[in-house]
Amino acid sequence: xxxxxxxxxxxxxxxxxxxxxxxxxxxxxxxxxxxxxxxxxxxxxxxxxxxxxxxxxxxxxxxxxxxxxxxxxxxxxxxxxxxxxxxxxxxxxxxxxxxxxxxxxxxxxxxxxxxxxxxxxxxxxxxxxxxxxxxxxxxxxxxxxxxxxxxxxxxxxxxxxxxxxxxxxxxxxxxxxxxxxxxxxxxxxxxxxxxxxxxxxxxxxxxxxxxxxxxxxxxxxxxxxxxxxxxxxxxxxxxxxxxxxxxxxxxxxxxxxxxxxxxxxxxxxxxxxxxxxxxxxxxxxxxxxxxxxxxxxxxxxxxxxxxxxxxxxxxxxxxxxxxxxxxxxxxxxxxxxxxxxxxxxxxxxxxxxxxxxxxxxxxxxxxxxxxxxxxxxxxxxxxxxxxxxxxxxxxxxxxxxxxxxxxxxxxxxxxxxxxxxxxxxxxxxxxxxxxxxxx
Numbered sequence: 190x191x192x193x194x195x196x197x198x199x200x201x202x203x204x205x206x207x208x209x210x211x212x213x214x215x216x217x218x219x220x221x222x223x224x225x226x227x228x229x230x231x232x233x234x235x236x237x238x239x240x241x242x243x244x245x246x247x248x249x250x251x252x253x254x255x256x257x258x259x260x261x262x263x264x265x266x267x268x269x270x271x272x273x274x275x276x277x278x279x280x281x282x283x284x285x286x287x288x289x290x291x292x293x294x295x296x297x298x299x300x301x302x303x304x305x306x307x308x309x310x311x312x313x314x315x316x317x318x319x320x321x322x323x324x325x326x327x328x329x330x331x332x333x334x335x336x337x338x339x340x341x342x343x344x345x346x347x348x349x350x351x352x353x354x355x356x357x358x359x360x361x362x363x364x365x366x367x368x369x370x371x372x373x374x375x376x377x378x379x380x381x382x383x384x385x386x387x388x389x390x391x392x393x394x395x396x397x398x399x400x401x402x403x404x405x406x407x408x409x410x411x412x413x414x415x416x417x418x419x420x421x422x423x424x425x426x427x428x429x430x431x432x433x434x435x436x437x438x439x440x441x442x443x444x445x446x447x448x449x450x451x452x453x454x455x456x457x458x459x460x461x462x463x464x465x466x467x468x469x470x471x472x473x474x475x476x477x478x479x480x481x482x483x484x485x486x487x488x489x490x491x492x493x494x495x496x497x498x499x500x501x502x503x504x505x506x507x508x509x510x511x512x513x514x515x516x517x518x519x520x521x522x523x524x525x526x527x528x529x530x531x532x533x534x535x536x537x538x539x540x541x542x543x544x545x546x547x548x549x550x551x552x553x554x555x556x557x558x559x560x561x562x563x564x565x566x567x568x569x570x571x572x573x574x575x576x577x578x579x580x581x582x583x584x585x586x587x588x589x590x591x592x593x594x595x596x597x598x599x600x601x602x603x604x605x606x607x608x609x610x611x612x613x614x615x616x617x618x619x620x621x622x623x624x625x626x627x628x
Contacts, residue, residue, distance in 0.1 A: 191314075193392050198309045198321040200366035202328035204264055204301035207271050207359050209332025211240065211294050213474070214356070216451050217340025217467045218349040225349070226284045230587075234580050237449050239288050241576035243295020244302065248572050251303035252565025259380070260308035260373045263300060268367065270297035271360035279354025294356070302548075303568045307560065310552035311373040312393055316618055319488035319549055326545030327485060330477040332359070333448060337471035344464040375557055378406050406557070419559040428559075428626040431612050432551040432567030438605040439547045440574035442504060443598035444539050446582045447473065447532055453583075457515075457591060458528040469529055476533045480540035492617040493546050497609045500542020501602045507535035508599035516592035543605070547571075553616045554626050 215237050223233050247267075254263040270293060277290030306325050313321040336352075343351050374393065377386035390406075391399040419425050447454065451470035452463065460466045488496060510531045514524060555563035585594045614626055 191393070191395075194312060194314065194317075194321070197312050197370055198324050200363075200370055201264060201305050201308050202324045203359060203363040203366060204267060204305040205325040205328030206332040206335075207268075207356060207363060208298050208301055209329035209334075210336045210359060211271070211275075211298060211332075211356050212445070213333035213336035213448055214340060214352050215240070215291075216449050216470060217337065217344060217463075218352045219449075220344075220452060220463045220467075221347040221349040222287070224347070226287075228284070230583055232284070234583050236284070236288065236291070238576050238580040240291045240295035240298065241572055241579060243292040243297075244299035244572040245295075245569060245576065247296040247299020247301075248303055248565055248568040249299075250296075250565075251300045251568065252561040252563075254300065255304050255307060255376075255565075256379075256561040259376050260304055260311065261367055261370055262372075263304045264308065265364060265367050267297045267300040267304065268360050268364035270294070270300070271363070272357050275354055275356035275360060278356075279350045281350075297360075299568070299572060302571070303561075303564050306548040306552040307564050308373055310549070311375045312371075312389075314394060317489060318553070319493070319617065320485045322549040322552055323481065323485045323488055323545040326540075326548055327478070327481045330474070330481045330540060330544070334471065334474035334478050337451075337467065337474040341464065341467045341471050344467050375406055378403070379557065417562065419556070420562070424626055425556065425559050425563065428554040428556075429563055429566060431554060431614075431626065432563060433570040434608055434612065435547045435550060436567045436571035437574040438601065438608060439543045440571060440578050441598075441601045442501070442539075442543065442605055443508065443578065443595075443601070444536070444543070445575055445579055446598070447536060449579050450582055451532070454532070455525070455528065457586075458524045460525055469525075472529065473532050473536050476537045477540045477544075480537035481545060483541035484545045487541070488546065488549065489617060492615050493550060494609060494613060494615050496542045497546055497613070498606060500538040501606045501609070503538030504535050504543075505599050505602035505606075507531045507538065508595050508602065511535075512592045512595035512599060515595065550613065550616065553619075554614065 219233060219237055222228065222236060228236060251263065254266065274290050274294030274297060277293060278287060281287035281290055306322050309322050309325055310318055339352055339355060343349075371389040371392070372385065374386040374390040377383070377389065387399065387403060390403055394402050420429060451473060452466035455466040455469045460469060484496060511528065514527045514531075551564055551567045582594075585597075589597070
C-alpha cells in the first residue's frame with residue numbers, strides 16, 4: 190500500500206469521522222436538550238432527525254458539486270459547513286436555532302457521504318480499493334465512539350452544548366488536510382486537465398502502470414452519454430436500482446436506532462441513570478470500531494458478498510434475540526445484560542458488512558459518466574431511509590411495542606440477504622472501469 194495513497198484516503202476519511210461524530214453525539218445530548226427545552230416526544234424525534242433532512246439536501250447537491258467543482262473542493266466545502274453548524278449548535282439560545290444549526294450540519298454530512306467514498310475509490314488501486322474505502326466507514330465508527338465518549342465525559346454536567354460544539358475540531362483538521370491533497374485523476378481527465386491528471390496518476394499507480402490506467406480512464410471519460418441521460422441506459426438503471434436498494438436496506442435494518450437512541454434502549458432495558466446508559470452505548474461503540482477492522486482486512490480477500498451474508502445473518506440473530514427477550518417479563522433481571530450482548534453482536538456484524546460495504550459498492554458499480562449522479566441518488570435514498578427510521582422509531586415503540594419493532598428490523602435483515610444474493614455483483618479486485626453490472 191503506497192504511503193501517498195494511504196495518506197490521501199486517510200485525510201478524505203476525516204469526513205467520515207465528522208459524519209460519525211455529528212450523528213452519534215445526539216444520542217447523549219438529546220437527553221439533556223429535551224430537559225432544557227422541555228421537548229415532547231414528537232419534537233424530540235425531530236431534533237434527532239432534522240440533521241437527516243439536511244443530509245438529504247446535501248446528498249442531492251453532492252453529485253452536482255463533485256462533477257462541477259471537483260471531489261477535493263467539495264470536501265473542503267463540506268468541512269466549512271460542518272464547522273459553521275457545530276458553532277451554531279453550541280451557541281443556540283432556543284430550539285429553533287438549534288434545529289437550523291443541526292440542519293446545516295446535515296448538509297455537510299450529506300455532501301461528505303457522497304464525495305468522500307467517491308474520492309477514495311477513484312484514487313485507489315483496484316487491489317486495495319475495498320480496504321481504503323472501508324477506511325471511510327472505520328472513520329465513521331471512530332467518530333461515533335468519540336461522540337459516545339464525549340457524551341459520557343460531559344453527561345454529569347449535562348453539557349450538551351460542548352458535546353455538539355466540539356465537532357469544530359475535526360472539521361478544522363479536514364479543511365487543513367484537504368488543502369494539500371490532490372484532485373481525483375478521473376475527475377481531472379473528465380475536466381480536460383490532462384497534465385495534472387497524469388501527474389497524480391503516476392503518484393498513485395507508479396509510472397509503469399499509469400499509462401495503461403490513463404488509457405482505460407480516458408476511454409470511459411470520453412463517452413458521449415453522461416449525467417441524467419446516462420440513467421436511461423439499461424446497465425446504469427440496474428446499477429441505480431442496486432445502489433438505491435442497498436443504501437435503503439442499510440438503514441431499514443435499524444442501525445441508527447442504536448446510534449441515535451442507544452441510551453434510550455438501555456433505559457427501556459432497566460438502566461436508570463443517563464450516564465450509565467451512555468456508558469453502555471459507548472461499549473457498543475467500541476465493538477463498532479473493532480469490527481470494522483474485519484472489513485478492512487477481509488473485503489479485498491474474501492469479497493463483498495460473503496461479508497454481507499455473514500453480517501446480515503448475525504444482525505438477524507441479534508435482533509430476533511432482542512425481540513424475544515423484551516417479550517418475556519420473567520427475564521427482567523437479565524434484560525440489561527442480554528440487551529448489551531445483543532446490541533454488541535448486532536453492531537459488530539453491521540460494522541464489517543452493511544456499514545462499509547454499501548458505501549464501497551455504490552462507489553464502484555456506476556460508470557464514470559454517471560458515477561457522481563448515481564452515488565448522489567443512492568446516498569439520497571440512504572438518508573431518506575435514515576430519516577424515516579429515526580423520525581418514527583419512538584413512535585413504533587409506542588404503537589407496536591418493543592418486541593414487534595425489533596422483529597420488523599430482523600425480518601428486513603432476511604430481505605437484505607435475498608436482495609444481495611439476487612442483485613448484487615461481486616466487485617473484488619476489479620478495476621473501476623471494468624466493473625459491469627448486469628454484464
